[in-house]
Amino acid sequence: MRFVDEFSDPGLAANLLRTIEDIATQPWRIMEVCGGQTHTIISNGIDQLLPAHVTLVHGPGCPVCVTPLEMIDRALAIAAMTDVIFCSFGDMLRVPGTNSDLYKVRAGGGDVRVVYSPLDAVTIAEQNPDNHVVFFGVGFETTAPANAMAVRAAQQRGIKNFSVLISHVLVPPAIEAIMSAPERRVDAFLAAGHVCAVMGTTTYQALADTHQIPIVVTGFEALDVLDGIRRCVRQLEGGRFTVENAYSRVVQSDGNTIAQDLLHDMFEVTDRPWRGIGTIPSSGWRLREEYASFDAERRFGVGHITAEESPLCRAGEVLQGFIKPTECEAFGTTCTPRTPLGAPMVSTEGACAAYHHRGTVAQDAAR
Amino acid sequence: MGLVDFGGATRRICLVYTPDAALGDYVIVHAGFAISMLDQDAAAESLALFEELGFVELPTRSQP
Numbered sequence: 001m002r003f004v005d006e007f008s009d010p011g012l013a014a015n016l017l018r019t020i021e022d023i024a025t026q027p028w029r030i031m032e033v034c035g036g037q038t039h040t041i042i043s044n045g046i047d048q049l050l051p052a053h054v055t056l057v058h059g060p061g062c063p064v065c066v067t068p069l070e071m072i073d074r075a076l077a078i079a080a081m082t083d084v085i086f087c088s089f090g091d092m093l094r095v096p097g098t099n100s101d102l103y104k105v106r107a108g109g110g111d112v113r114v115v116y117s118p119l120d121a122v123t124i125a126e127q128n129p130d131n132h133v134v135f136f137g138v139g140f141e142t143t144a145p146a147n148a149m150a151v152r153a154a155q156q157r158g159i160k161n162f163s164v165l166i167s168h169v170l171v172p173p174a175i176e177a178i179m180s181a182p183e184r185r186v187d188a189f190l191a192a193g194h195v196c197a198v199m200g201t202t203t204y205q206a207l208a209d210t211h212q213i214p215i216v217v218t219g220f221e222a223l224d225v226l227d228g229i230r231r232c233v234r235q236l237e238g239g240r241f242t243v244e245n246a247y248s249r250v251v252q253s254d255g256n257t258i259a260q261d262l263l264h265d266m267f268e269v270t271d272r273p274w275r276g277i278g279t280i281p282s283s284g285w286r287l288r289e290e291y292a293s294f295d296a297e298r299r300f301g302v303g304h305i306t307a308e309e310s311p312l313c314r315a316g317e318v319l320q321g322f323i324k325p326t327e328c329e330a331f332g333t334t335c336t337p338r339t340p341l342g343a344p345m346v347s348t349e350g351a352c353a354a355y356h357h358r359g360t361v362a363q364d365a366a367r
Numbered sequence: 368m369g370l371v372d373f374g375g376a377t378r379r380i381c382l383v384y385t386p387d388a389a390l391g392d393y394v395i396v397h398a399g400f401a402i403s404m405l406d407q408d409a410a411a412e413s414l415a416l417f418e419e420l421g422f423v424e425l426p427t428r429s430q431p
Binding site: 002003004006007009011012014015016018019089116117118119120139142143145146147149194197198223227246248249250251252256258259 | 374378381383384385386393395397398399400402403405406407409410412413414416417418420421423
């Protein structure tokens with residue numbers, strides 16, 4: 001038992017699919033919020049196995065995809081500075097800014113390093129006292145506990161040459177924005193299991209009540225996603241709308257309270273622009289004033305950098321479920337994983353990259 | 368910090384958010400931090416439910 005392979009069992013998947021086929025009598029549109037789930041859906045072909053009238057809509061939960069363009073440009077400005085060691089998760093390096101990306105900054109002589117954890121960046125700061133080490137702290141509620149603890153560790157160890165460029169985003173305000181949009185075309189949500197593992201599930205009940213939508217906390221293996229869909233359909237067909245936990249092996253209703261305590265101590269809620277989507281009120285976290293010396297944005301004075309997005313990239317429509325990646329004119333032509341116009345074509349969690357990869361696999365199989 | 372085995376590859380992981388994690392437990396790891404412990408009983412319950420769905424008699428629906 002490794003709790004991974006068992007949750008991809010084809011026989012059990014067939015049971016779930018047969019149940020969904022049986023109970024789904026009407027057309028339903030279900031949005032999976034998280035890019036990790038998008039990846040599971042596309043790589044397992046779940047969207048193609050479901051009954052034709054149950055449609056999956058891919059949501060904005062790809063951290064690389066929604067990190068605002070201006071924040072990428074700020075990262076590029078800092079990374080190009082002399083004496084700065086810029087650390088990031090690997091998938092941010094190819095994300096295009098307005099004129100460049102972190103790989104190009106590195107090629108131009110910038111010290112840009114890929115790390116596995118923000119704690120690695122703290123260690124690099126300790127080992128390089130003459131440099132300033134900046135960690136690019138992007139991501140949802142899942143990654144925030146790591147970034148918060150890195151700042152806390154630097155503070156406790158008296159490391160002054162470390163700061164974080166924070167660009168955190170939050171799931172509930174994104175669901176609120178999608179449900180409030182005039183183009184609203186979503187009947188139910190699969191909520192991101194690991195976000196809920198940190199934050200708990202209680203905040204989602206208000207969303208389910210207000211918008212009368214089922215919200216099912218869902219894991220990341222094929223059976224998890226199928227069970228999430230089954231529970232959504234069961235609620236929709238029964239005219240019910242509540243929060244259900246289909247990921248009980250990992251998610252407790254009150255989440256990880258130790259992590260929440262540190263997050264609330266260190267971060268405050270702020271408005272945040274989402275790449276391709278626009279500003280969503282109260283949808284992000286930034287460092288509180290007490291931690292200003294660890295805030296790279298203030299330390300390097302890059303807060304004034306703003307950016308205009310390319311009109312060629314329709315990532316915003318993809319991320320809100322208005323269009324499928326393949327409906328974009330640039331998909332697979334001017335925009336490919338090697339030459340991405342927008343972030344969803346870069347990240348492994350991005351919907352555009354997932355569709356492009358499946359198309360490539362299908363073409364190879366046809367040959 | 369604790370040593371976590373990712374199906375063969377091992378890594379030192381910060382366990383500050385899962386203080387109850389003990390030798391042999393499964394944890395969910397994100398960016399070098401364990402954010403949750405895996406409840407093995409709940410996992411078994413989920414799998415049993417997916418098994419049971421295979422034995423449910425389905426009412427025959429007329430084809431549209």
